[in-house]
Amino acid sequence: MRVALSIPALVLGAGLALAHSGASGVVKERMDAMKAMGDSLKAVKAMVDGAAAYDAAKVAATAKAIAAEAVAMPDHFPHGTDHAPSEALPAVWTEHEAFRSAAGDLGAAAEILLAASDDPSAARDALGDVARACKACHDDFRQDK
Numbered sequence: 001m002r003v004a005l006s007i008p009a010l011v012l013g014a015g016l017a018l019a020h021s022g023a024s025g026v027v028k029e030r031m032d033a034m035k036a037m038g039d040s041l042k043a044v045k046a047m048v049d050g051a052a053a054y055d056a057a058k059v060a061a062t063a064k065a066i067a068a069e070a071v072a073m074p075d076h077f078p079h080g081t082d083h084a085p086s087e088a089l090p091a092v093w094t095e096h097e098a099f100r101s102a103a104g105d106l107g108a109a110a111e112i113l114l115a116a117s118d119d120p121s122a123a124r125d126a127l128g129d130v131a132r133a134c135k136a137c138h139d140d141f142r143q144d145k
């Protein structure tokens, strides 16, 4: 029997459809990068749920892209970019070490997904951890919707 994979609704939910008009520069870039991660996670979720054919190469590519984005993420949040339409909380800057560490947790989870990409069942578990790493950071560093 398959156990339903729970991906936090905050990460993959309808909020994704709400694009932010008016964002520009690095704020728009990081929003776009976040959205791209959300879209690729959805594609992998469809595969591990059996709704789409499992493509190990695609899962590996997604995991690599997310790991790379996790490394780059702190640079996408320069000082002075906490104004609307950004939804970043001031804690991104006041608790910068914790923010970096949350990005590091995502990177670590993405590496585990990469290592598991040949095994759909292991990838399924790893994907859940990736999504939890997204949500953990959003809980602390992103405004509630």
Ligand code: HEC
Binding pocket: 011, 016, 018, 019, 020, 027, 030, 031, 032, 034, 035, 037, 038, 039, 041, 066, 073, 085, 086, 087, 088, 089, 092, 099, 100, 102, 103, 104, 106, 130, 131, 133, 134, 135, 137, 138, 141, 142
């Ligand atoms: C280290 C912290 C952190 C991690 C990890 C993280 N995010 Fe984010 N995310 C943020 C912050 C902060 C914002 C708000 C950015 C802004 O509005 O300036 C955000 C915004 C978003 C948005 C909204 C983008 C928009 O258009 O407003 C989406 C979607 C998103 N993240 C998806 C993800 C996904 C999927 C993952 C995991 C693969 C992830 N995030 C991992 C911190 C993080």
